[in-house]
Amino acid sequence: MNSVLEHHCSVTPPFTMAGHLLLLVLITVCSETKGQVTDLEAPKLSVDPKIITKTGSVHLNCQTPAPVTDCFYSFGKTPAKKLPCRHSVNGSTLLSLVGRDSPGEVSVTCFYLSSRKSPHSERKVISVQDLGPPVLSVHPSVITEFSTVTLFCQPPVYVSTSRCSFYSLTGLKWEGPSCVRTLRGSDLMKNQRPPTEQQLKCYYFENENTSPSPHTATKSTVTVKDLAPPTLTMMPSVITETDTVTLSCQPPSYVSASICYFYTTSGKSLHVTDCVQTLRGSDLLMVTQSPPTEVQVHCLYVVQLESATSTSPHSKETNVTVQTTTTTKTTTTTTSRTTAHLFSTEPTTSQEKTTSQNPVQSETAKAPGSENSSATKNLIMWLTIILTACGATVGCVMLVAAFFCTKKRKDKVKSQDSYHCEQPLSGENNLRGTEPEHAANSASVSVNQPNVQPDDEADPYHPYASIPDENYSSPKNNFQYSFLQMHNH
Template identity: 40%
Template sequence: MAGHLLILFIILLAPTLTVEPELIIDSDRVHLKCHTIFKDSQCYFSFDYSQYKTFPCQHTLSGQKLRSLVNKRSPADVTVTCLYVTKSGSSRQSNKIIVHIRDLARPSLSVEPSVITETDSVTLHCQPPAFASQSLCSFILNGVIQSSSPCVQTVRGSDLLKDQSPPAQVKVQCFYTINGKWTNSPHSSEQTVTIQSPKPEVSVEVHNDLVGIFCSLLGSANSQTMCHLYYGESLRPFLTKNAEVKMTDSRRLCYISTSLDALWRDLTTLKSKEISCDDRLENGDKSPRSDGYDMSAFIKNTPVPQPHVTTAVLEPVKTTTPGHVTGSEPKTSSPGLPSSRTLVWDVLILLLHTVIALSLLLALSFCCTRILSDTNSEDPNNEALALKKMVDDKYVKEKAKAKMEVAKVSAVSLTADMWTSINTDAYLAITGHYINGEDKLDTVLLGVEHFQESHTADNLAEAMTKQMEEWHIKSKVKCIVTDAASNIIACAKNVQIRCSSCIAHRLNLLVRKSFEDITALNEIRLKA
């Protein structure tokens, strides 16, 4: 009797239902197990409290099949229970478990901030739908899937770079999985993390008439690194040069020098008085632009530079004209205006009938032009007008000969200089240097441009290109030698010709600096 009572008690025990996994999509399979101690028992499952259906005590259904049993669309929640039956009777109902059937929506991805440096960190947040908030996420960096991890990750810029060097862009996507299985969601939209090199820093030092501008270089700087100097609000570099990399306090510095007068003139024409810089490596990688260095105080405290021009006063010259009768007063030539019967006139006529340099012809034409501006240039008897015509004709002939000579050479170097008169008239002189047919160094003045435009690198480059094209030497020019004025150097960069500083000019600056630093020598120079 006791044994029969015990059997009845066991039959009445409810089974335990387990479901794995509880969260699925249509294509996933859910494993249902109704636990019973009787091997010969028959299991029944109920879905959403519907009539019990016969299944093996361990059964697998797809999400789509499970939905069809209850006639529901995704997303759907299906309540599952079970019981079992033996020869002795049926059990009570098991515990209830809800199976969640979901569509795996695309996760959203955010990166904050999107622009960092190697030492900064970025937060990657892969956001699955609410029903999958406990899922694991995987991030895809530049197409490479990373191991699954929590859906919020903080990553350093250096870890994102891997084998790259800044500046670089890393493409980021993510997806999530549910229940720890590789049931992957669609990939998120693509986000970009930009990893920049650290900003360089600008410092300025002024020594007498020279200004040293230092741009710190952070990265793989070397002798091929190009430094770019910006003035004011300009988006284009005012000056570009190969870095003179100097190590100091474990930093690399690009040193750029310019004259005090040149910097003053350049900055006073701009609205913003800031100097900034960046650098570009040989492989083309570019650093971000530095913060601006405010030069307002420099402009305010620097006196207006005066042009360094030497002037001479032309005194009236009394000369005796040919055929002068003794006892009569000689004629006096007008100041600066040669008479056809003066010695000066005769010398000029002689020069025009000899081989004369183009530079001298241009100078004579210039002088005649200035003289004509002070006289009646429309007078047919004006001797200066006649002289200018002779000079101009001679110049055209000599220039044609010079062009024929230059056409024979394979390489030309240029020297260029900007000069401003006391009347603030600006002139750009361009000279060509080459080896002639006798293997000797020869020189020709390409031209002197009356420069009425602003002295920017672009305007200078336009004038220089015009001269090179006129002389048909654009492809032959190998180097431009200048006085290291910043706008001329930038001009050379614009026309894509190597630039070199004039050694004589550098030595002159060095000697002047030495005189100023040694009081005794400076006093001697001032007395001379």
């Protein structure tokens, strides 16, 4: 049938109307027939990994749209081979299929049959390489006998393995199922004492039945050092008993330590376990010591690894000066006077000033550790000023009150004296020329006496009429004594 249609398609139709219609029908039939022949889809090929070794394997997967079990693979320019659609092949087999012995690249395609042959898949390239050397890294490169170092033997990226071996050029060897290894400093010394160096290399195995890989191209060096003394710093270097100082015992950079001890050269242990600590000036002094004095401090650190413990040498001595704090008082005198200028008082206002025995230290800026002490001193100074001012105010009030009480007492005595010296008012003649000036001021007391009976015929204003017009001169003697004489007469 197909041959007949192809024969008709090749016939040249006459240039007539009927011939044109026949030509159109034949073209349509030929197109449908050719479409039925190329109806199958091409498969999709995947390879994993794309880079392998001679002993390594690559996984081939020819994904077909039709349900088939077998596929055909073409390697390079060789004829197609019938294999499972999912298949694994090693690098040596790939090289033999293309007739090669040395590493290189191999191209591969696939197709399938479903009543007829499908189109070929896209071409994939697989690289077959020899085993490459690993790369060895160490961290840290400087350790102590009581610290550890981590070794990492890294194979090439196209090699999948977890079995590596490490060795030193001095004959030490460490094998294991892992490509990561942790060693102690003591494991690298081989009956040696620090400081010492070890040059290390490694290699790997791709699988259990293969030969080892090439060794690392370069050597990695690990240095094992002895414990070095720490560095001690103290800030500030001049303090008082109440001030604070910060002590820092810093181990070397290649040592990891968190426990430190501080000592004074006089034999006192400060019992501190933190490597950074803040202490008061009094904490640095022995019982028999008193400021001002200079204290020398040194420290050491402790390293631990499992059950092993070791202490470092002592640091260099660092000096800190502990001074005493003295208090001096400056007095300011103020004078208060009353309005009568009869009494005066001199309250004092005291202001405490704290000075250090070291004049240079007092002129310079305060150290960071003495901020709390300065705040306390300022508070005491202001409290002293306020209390002194309050005391002076209370003293002034008491003095003024005493002045007015004394004045009132004197006025009371005058009134009593005037009462006893007053003459009985028996007539106009007794009042004229004999009443002193101060008696006129006490007229109300004399008039109110119960024994005085005024004369009915007398002028009701006689006490005022009896005051003479001329000036009166008081007697030279005391007026109380003069009036008593007049009374007796």
